[in-house]
Amino acid sequence: GIFVLSSDSSKNSAIVVDNKTKKETRYHIGDKIFDAQLTRIFGNKIILLRANGQQEVLYLREQDAKLDSTYAMLDTW
Numbered sequence: 001g002i003f004v005l006s007s008d009s010s011k012n013s014a015i016v017v018d019n020k021t022k023k024e025t026r027y028h029i030g031d032k033i034f035d036a037q038l039t040r041i042f043g044n045k046i047i048l049l050r051a052n053g054q055q056e057v058l059y060l061r062e063q064d065a066k067l068d069s070t071y072a073m074l075d076t077w
Contacts, residue, residue, distance in 0.1 A: 004043045012041040016058075 004012045013026050016033055031038050036048035036056065044064040048056045059065040 009041060014041050014046045
């Protein structure tokens with residue numbers, strides 16, 4: 001889940017589920033999620049920066065990824 005409450009990003013948060021433990025944890029900008037740091041929170045996606053410098057985008061719904069023009073050229077989800 002994603003909670004966007006304000007244009008002030010410090011008030012926004014994302015809930016991410018650990019697939020192994022099935023535990024849900026709430027994260028804010030700057031928090032570490034495994035080997036990544038949460039850098040941006042949007043209404044439909046979050047952006048993470050991995051320890052190796054790779055940027056990763058996690059979408060809330062598959063349809064959101066398909067509509068994103070940056071990733072629309074990919075054939076598979």
